[in-house]
Amino acid sequence: MRKARSILKVALSISIVFLWSCSSLKTPKPIETQPQAPAENQIPQQAEPKEQSPPVEKAGAEESTGNVSKEDDLQKNKKDPQLILEEALSTYQDCQPSWEKGDFDSALAALDEAYKLILSLDLAPDSALIQEKNDLRLLIAQRIQEIYASRLRTVGNNHRTIPIVENQSVQAEIKKFQNEERELFLKWYQLSGRYRPMILEELRKAGLPEELSWMPLIESGFNVRAYSRARALGLWQFIASTGTRYGLKIDRWIDERMDPIKSTRAAINYLTELHSFFGDWTTALASYNCGEFKVQRVINSQHVNYLDNFWDLYKMLPYETARFVPRFMASILIINNPEKYGFNLPESDPAAEFEEISVNHPVRFSSLAKELGIEEQELISLNPELRQNSTPDGEYILRVPPGFGEKASLAFNSLPRWIPPEESYIIHYVQRGETLSEIANRYRTSVSAIARLNGLNRVHLINKGQRLKIPAGGRASFSSPLMDLVKEGENLVYIVKPGDSLYQIASTFGTTPEKIKENNNLKEDVLNSGQRLVVRSGKPEDAIIYSVEAGDTPFSIAQKFGMQLSTLLSLNGLRQRSKIFPGQELWVIPKK
Numbered sequence: 001m002r003k004a005r006s007i008l009k010v011a012l013s014i015s016i017v018f019l020w021s022c023s024s025l026k027t028p029k030p031i032e033t034q035p036q037a038p039a040e041n042q043i044p045q046q047a048e049p050k051e052q053s054p055p056v057e058k059a060g061a062e063e064s065t066g067n068v069s070k071e072d073d074l075q076k077n078k079k080d081p082q083l084i085l086e087e088a089l090s091t092y093q094d095c096q097p098s099w100e101k102g103d104f105d106s107a108l109a110a111l112d113e114a115y116k117l118i119l120s121l122d123l124a125p126d127s128a129l130i131q132e133k134n135d136l137r138l139l140i141a142q143r144i145q146e147i148y149a150s151r152l153r154t155v156g157n158n159h160r161t162i163p164i165v166e167n168q169s170v171q172a173e174i175k176k177f178q179n180e181e182r183e184l185f186l187k188w189y190q191l192s193g194r195y196r197p198m199i200l201e202e203l204r205k206a207g208l209p210e211e212l213s214w215m216p217l218i219e220s221g222f223n224v225r226a227y228s229r230a231r232a233l234g235l236w237q238f239i240a241s242t243g244t245r246y247g248l249k250i251d252r253w254i255d256e257r258m259d260p261i262k263s264t265r266a267a268i269n270y271l272t273e274l275h276s277f278f279g280d281w282t283t284a285l286a287s288y289n290c291g292e293f294k295v296q297r298v299i300n301s302q303h304v305n306y307l308d309n310f311w312d313l314y315k316m317l318p319y320e321t322a323r324f325v326p327r328f329m330a331s332i333l334i335i336n337n338p339e340k341y342g343f344n345l346p347e348s349d350p351a352a353e354f355e356e357i358s359v360n361h362p363v364r365f366s367s368l369a370k371e372l373g374i375e376e377q378e379l380i381s382l383n384p385e386l387r388q389n390s391t392p393d394g395e396y397i398l399r400v401p402p403g404f405g406e407k408a409s410l411a412f413n414s415l416p417r418w419i420p421p422e423e424s425y426i427i428h429y430v431q432r433g434e435t436l437s438e439i440a441n442r443y444r445t446s447v448s449a450i451a452r453l454n455g456l457n458r459v460h461l462i463n464k465g466q467r468l469k470i471p472a473g474g475r476a477s478f479s480s481p482l483m484d485l486v487k488e489g490e491n492l493v494y495i496v497k498p499g500d501s502l503y504q505i506a507s508t509f510g511t512t513p514e515k516i517k518e519n520n521n522l523k524e525d526v527l528n529s530g531q532r533l534v535v536r537s538g539k540p541e542d543a544i545i546y547s548v549e550a551g552d553t554p555f556s557i558a559q560k561f562g563m564q565l566s567t568l569l570s571l572n573g574l575r576q577r578s579k580i581f582p583g584q585e586l587w588v589i590p591k592k
Contacts, residue, residue, distance in 0.1 A: 081121050081129050085136065088117035092140055099147055107147055115140050162211045162281040164329050167311070173323065173330035178342060184221065186346055189335070191222035193348025195235060195260045202261075206268045209281065211332055215267075215288075218327050224258050224384040227455065231467075233257040236267040240467075241503060246270055253362075253392035259385035260352075282325050286317060289324040354382050355405035359391045359398045362418040371411035372404055390418055429500065430466040443470045465501065492536040492571075496527050511535060540571055540587055548584040562591025 091114040098106035118133055118140075166174075177185045192214075199213045219237040220226035232239045234257035240250055246266035248256040256262045267288075274284035274292055287295045298316045334341045366389070369376040380389055382399040391398055391412075400408040428439060436456075440447045451460055453469045462468070494505060502513040502525045513525065519534040527533075546557065554574060558565040568574070571587040580586070 081123060081127070084117055084121055085129060085132055088114045088136055091117065092136065092143070095143060095147070104147060108144065111140050111144050111147075162209045162285075162332075164211070164332050166329070166333060167326075169326040170329045170333070173327045174333065174341060177330060177334060182343075185331070185334070186343075188217045188221040190346045190348055192217060193350060194352050195222060195224075195264075196348070197351045198261060199264050202264050202268055206272065208268060208271065212271065214331055214335065215285070215328065217331055218324060219289075224260055234263050235260055236263045238263060238266065242270070253388060254385050255387055256385050262385070282311075283313075285325050285328060286322075289320070290318055294318070352382065353402050354399040355402055355408075356397050356399055357405050357409045357412070359396050359412055360394065362388075362390050362393050362420065363412060363415045364390045364418045367415050367418070368408065368411060371415065372400070372408060374401060374404070388420055390420070428468045428470050430462050430464055430468060432464045434462070436460045436462055439468065439470070445471045491534045491538075494533045494535045496529055496531040496533060500527055500529075501525075502527060505533065505535060540589065542589050543571065543587040544590065545585050546588040548580050548582055548586060550582045552580060552582075554580060557586065557588065561588045563589055 091110055095107040095110040095114075098104075098110065115137070118137055121129075121133055123130055123133060195216070196213050199216070200210060203210055203212055216222050216235040220235050222235065224235050225233075226235070226237065227233050228237060230239060233243075233255065236257075238246075238248060238257045240257075243257045243263075243266065244250060246269050248259075248262060248266050250256065256266075271284060271288060274287045275281060277292060278284050278287065278295075283295060295313075295317065298313050334343055335345070338345045365376050365379040365386075368391075369379055376389070378401055380386075382401070386392065398408070398412075428443070430439070436447050436450060440450055447460065449471045450456070450468060453471055456462075496505075502516060505527075506513045506516055516522070516533060516535060517525075519537045546561070548557070554568055555565055557563075558568045561568075568586070568588065571589070574580070
């Protein structure tokens, strides 16, 4: 066990250093193996001393030097870094057959030996072998983590159970639920019935502990529209970046963080990854709440920087995260034995039931509900991810009450296309040192208007990099993202502003950081003010070229092709007051 912990310590330490600082490294190329040297020049494997064979006389120059011992050979080869790297690579490769056979100890021992070999290298700062050494070190660290994770998944059922304890911290949370939070707890438990059967089914498919189905009780109170101060949203409280990372779509029409099924699957993927990384469910839960890198930094700050027990690092975590695991355990204890803790749990709500139909254009829920003879709230409740209380612009699977599928399909096709109003706000990313008052003055609006639009509390605390919606209208002395776009041939180019990040730019223009890096041949995520980034390359999907005619305006062109004005502007790098001229070629996407 101590050996496994030692290996895990090496893996975690190396991974943090290199997976953070070397994220742009390419897949290391194999170390070229030189032709095999004569047997006497190989580094002998360490073994128990055996009886020496009689010296073998050798001809030529070796006769004058006498016999060369294995110890002398080893010392000689230790001075040749290339040979040591070759030996380390060979030892690294030895782990694969053992791993495939399920012999984890032998596989880890091979990696441990390979790591010792590269640690023994003392290279000059300008050595050509430094890159090969670092590449191999990263390979070893990654393989150790893979083996350790697979070992956790295959040894017994440890990954299917969460150790529930009732220590002093858990008891403190039980008392809160028994007293000031009793009504909230009972309300959350009642709401759980709507979504928990679905969550249990998804957890069973993934082979994860069923206790995880109670996480939303602590995260969101089983409220699909729960929104935190940290801008986390939905049952599973995803922030936008993490939601996007695990495949949740977020745009003007849809925010899949509020969809119970899609967000549950994303949460399961995230939890599976966290458990594979830490090998401990309590730490995985803490990481889910505040992020794996923050927890890893706490682990690294310990005198012995490997994880032995979650409760060793518990009090070093942020306050809300430190409370999250005890609150989760307290809720499990109460639910499993309510009488012991003085609870009479109510009957939970029935599970959500629905039929699904395929739709392809925007229709208001109020119009569809009227045709079906149901309350609009029924459609809103079944489709919480839809932000406009309407179907989106494009193909979509809509949920309707049971028994209404056929009727809803017929009614939908008879309803007119709904054209939503243009967005009444622009996006501003807070820069270092900015205050809400300064931002309001810059955009010719008020602090209260910005606070109301963004759901800020009365203290109005904002942070560097925070995404703020700014009310549009009036004369503005500002630049929006569209004002920093230029169209160059078939490329749309964005001019980087101070405070911009790769993720923010990708989110603004409906692409991904990886795609922007690929289009601009970037190796790192670092951006510089004034840098020109291609945010869209080539002809937009479904777009055609339109030649501007006399009297055309961007708005009239958008209307002609059934487009949103904002879409037309973003496709062509225009701003709301841009001048266009006859003969100018613009991208347009005709309504289908």
